[in-house]
Amino acid sequence: MSAIRQRNVALILARELAVNVATPMWVWDESGSLVYYNDHVAAMLGITNGGFDISELGELSQFSPSDLDGTPIPTPELPSAIATGRREPAHREMTILGRDGVRRTLTVTAFPLFGRGGAFVGAMSVFWQRDGDSS
Amino acid sequence: MKIRIWGCRGSLAAPGPSTVKYGGNTSSVEVRLEDGSLIVLDAGTGIRDLGRHIAAGEPVKKINLFLSHLHLDHVEGIGFFSALWNPDIELHVWGPPSPLRSLQDRIATLMSPPLFPVHLADVPCRPIYHDVPEEEFMIGDARIHVAPVAHRNATVGFRIEENGRSFAYIPDHEPALGIDLERVEPEWVSGFSVAHGADVLFHDSQYTEDEYPDHRAWGHSSVAHTVLFGQMTKVKDLVLFHHDPAHSDEQLELHRKRAKELWGGNNGAPELAYEGMEIELKG
Ligand SMILES: [Zn+2]
């Protein structure tokens, strides 16, 4: 029976929160893999075709994240990398270049998730888009 | 293993003429393994009669009490469990872990004045407390798998496997909260690993489909959710458990009728849990 894969209930409920809100959110598992992003994240990343494969999405690093002054943000310094890697909360303002070629200004808050017993089960990021189409 | 129900009522004990057939005691289930090892699932009011039954039978040296969670209906009988008053019994109590307070501390809150006249520290038995581990563990020849499940407050489901037969116990569970059970992948369904392919599943079915919308996020399932969960986990026998205290015997029989309609097939499942129900799983 150990062969049956089962996500921790805290991660299940985190994902269902992301499913049920109109706030852009994505969810990472304990190994640091992205396991869910909602439609609102997709829109913010300029992904318009619905069937985008989650394994292709990977990291925000694919979207040229930069500080507001244009300095590129190294991948380990991205909020979701801090939440999954260091298991610490992180918050940052940045710009990203969407798949549609539009650079958008975002605020990102990422935080680690610990199950009831205290075990690390994954992380969530919440996004706020600050403007529509600055370039 | 042999399974016997001593209490299957949810939320609050509900004795009286309208609940005589299925019983008014809250959750407590006895599991006897092939080698005679005794596991008790939950310590609702049903555990009092179980304790008397144990005391009247062959002397028992060791009992493993598995607590699915610490809601009152699952622990309120513990002070009336004969084993707690017998210094010759080695009582192991297993429950969901908390990084804030030990299992012993949490139970001691219940077992202390003014809620109870005696402090837990003053009972003759010296229970040994265990946080349920994330990895499987053994009791006798039985393999125990535990997983946290969706309910209010820390709650786990138990799966007991012995000689190729399996019994799953998830008395309080709302796997359908915010989730379309018909569309989601199994690994994203709370309780899936506990129930998957079990010979017998005891599962929360507190509400009717009509009642559920007013009780969403209360941590329980409708009859329809229970059937769907039983189907998707491919259990062989589904037993509707944790009857709402407001539901009479007659109402429960309507729930069974509805559950059978939804289940389809001819194998007899689902059934209603009742006090005294016995199930034997032979290897
Ligand atoms: Zn309960």
Ligand SMILES: [Zn+2]
């Ligand atoms: Zn409960």
